């Protein structure tokens with residue numbers, strides 16, 4: 300298999316652990332082990348204490364599958380397959396559903412693997428462009444028009460990386476219907492689910508929307524445990540799930556035993572875990588609202604409706620790549636230029652899930668002040 304470099308991940312490989320403040324991280328500040336273990340109930344505390352470090356069940360620990368199924372209205376534990384990070388889920392699902400000559404429609408800009416893996420599998424990929432002028436909204440009619448007899452897969456990500464866009468309910472329902480009419484699967488990347496700023500805006504989960512709709516979830520973002528590398532596919536298409544499970548035999552076979560138990564602890568305490576993430580994100584969002592108010596015309600954004608990231612635009616004449624390079628050099632603060640998404644606009648991704656956001660924003664403002672003075 301030949302596949303293009305994952306531009307965003309290469310950027311993080313260079314900078315993530317070399318800077319003082321990551322102002323473009325998409326995850327929420329990770330839990331400390333001791334605090335997470337403090338949430339264990341008697342059963343999970345016992346599972347942790349007596350854990351044997353052998354292989355695990357390739358479909359996932361039965362209790363973990365049950366806890367994940369509990370996130371949904373209609374999923375049984377058998378509708379859940381545990382994977383190692385959402386990234387493995389994308390890799391496996393796309394490879395199973397898509398081959399040479401097939402067609403996929405994927406929103407763009409976006410998380411590169413959502414379309415690059417389909418390309419590498421030999422598919423023809425239509426990138427459905429989200430535009431700032433439309434509030435980054437999905438254009439249902441453009442998606443409908445892009446469908447061909449060879450369309451096997453439509454992919455969306457909601458809340459969306461990098462814009463924080465959350466489709467309206469009618470748009471989501473329309474996508475479910477378009478995919479059904481096309482005989483295609485709809486993959487809904489829900490890794491930022493539960494971080495909708497207004498909980499009333501939360502969409503139904505993909506798995507609950509139809510047998511052809513697939514939910515992709517993970518512990519990394521809203522659950523703030525990226526280091527576990529535990530994700531899942533939830534789908535009521537059992538044949539698909541079996542095929543993905545077979546594919547996984549060639550990637551990781553099974554998930555990490557300690558990570559499975561820690562994920563179980565986190566999911567059983569999900570109200571506490573998600574409450575912490577939501578509070579952090581909403582607090583940081585207020586700090587960013589103030590920042591945007593202080594720099595009108597220099598920084599502007601379509602305010603996200605969910606997630607832990609947004610995609611603001613720098614004023615014309617302030618080149619996003621050059622600005623980010625100078626910011627990291629002068630202040631040790633990392634932004635992610637839109638060019639890493641292949642996006643031609645003058646945007647940067649900003650992340651607001653970390654506790655050091657106030658310090659990072661202070662560094663950003665010092666740089667903005669320097670540019671304004673110079």
Ligand SMILES: Cc1ncc(COP(=O)(O)O)c(C=O)c1O
Pocket residue numbers: 325383384385386387410456460488490517518519525528530
């Ligand atoms: C939209 C989206 N999907 C999937 C992933 C991959 O998640 P993980 O790192 O947990 O595998 C990310 C990570 O940034 C993401 O933003």
